[in-house]
Amino acid sequence: MSRKGAQSREHILGTSRELVMEKGFAGTSIDDILRKAGVSKGAFFHHFGSKAELARELVRWHAGQDIEMFRTLAARAEATHDDPYDQLMMFLQGFETYISNPEQPSRGCMYAVYTYENAQFDEQVRGIVSEVLREWTAIYIRKFQEVLDVHPPRMEVSARQLAEMIVSIIEGALVLQRAYGKTDMTARQSRHFRDYLALLFDKPAQAAAA
């Protein structure tokens, strides 16, 4: 693939991303994409064999992005703190900063879009989506287990419960954020969850982060 070819492909992919997040997958026609991206039908079908392939590439792109974000935040947290509780807290704070980026306020979660439109997609795409969500949960489970191994909680609770709760909260907050245009909903919910953790593990509330 030539330099310009790759560039053009990225451009189409980026435009599609925005449109799909804005109008949903079924609600976004290929002509919509062509219009907004300013490219021809020939260009589109040169880079993507079909709309289904676009769906696959889109979800792969997001999966890649998110894994990278997770890894970066996790690495930073683990480099800064030894205690898994502190690591987790710092990780969540990092997420809050990331999701609150005022440059491009998040309009929702692409996996939620794909989940509610899953009838549109083939088994492969559905697999990637649930795989990513499972992976997120799994990462949290491991980390919470580390925390539980060191800090006795004030009530009986499993690592899985806590992991599924934070993932649910984030997903739900993104729905509400979009539903009534409150761009800080997700970060606020994450912060509240951290307060819950502080209470659960009997830690003093930390100074409020940025």
Added chain:
Amino acid sequence: MSRKGAQSREHILGTSRELVMEKGFAGTSIDDILRKAGVSKGAFFHHFGSKAELARELVRWHAGQDIEMFRTLAARAEATHDDPYDQLMMFLQGFETYISNPEQPSRGCMYAVYTYENAQFDEQVRGIVSEVLREWTAIYIRKFQEVLDVHPPRMEVSARQLAEMIVSIIEGALVLQRAYGKTDMTARQSRHFRDYLALLFDKPAQAAAA
């Protein structure tokens, strides 16, 4: 409207409900509805002037259902207990029973579908959706305020924070429930939230409900 007319209208509305929840609004064609409902195009457009009107009627139907559910559960809880904390707990338990109905496991929240597809809808429909979500939150805020007025929490927390948290959790859990086919995700998350409340308000954990 004749008896059979109303009946037929309900039938179309019910079928549309299922299809939209299954495939999204943009992903559901009128022909899909006609096929599944076994009615003719003439019948459909006799009852609904357009697809947009169907969208309006659908969201109105859901709003009506949910308000009724909320009122019923709230009334029962308030009739059983005097303490707002106990009322809230019973309300949430009632919700868990409702959402866990094994007859028709919930495939998600229609408002989330509408939220992520909001570009498809007119201002009126978008208004109803955010109105319902706001109303839910408002009801919870009032109830949490009552609780906070009586029971001192173990950490500083506002009624709004708690209200938005439970709504987020439910919305998010419904996404996860659908994403990986775990039909009990929502009820479990609600239960975990109740445990959090028990910890927050320093109440003994109640015997696990059904």
Added chain:
DNA sequence: ATGAAAACAGACTATTTGGTCTGCATTGAG
């Protein structure tokens, strides 16, 4: 019973949709 209004059936239409195909332009390795 009857007649007008409501309920429906389904052919038809204009537009949009995802996708193909042919031919021209650009790129970059040799």
Added chain:
DNA sequence: CTCAATGCAGACCAAATAGTCTGTTTTCAT
């Protein structure tokens, strides 16, 4: 520079889509 591979433009197509219209059947108050 050359030329084959890549990148791209846009006319074209068949199917699907939302919606219309005309005519027939059903309903129900009188």
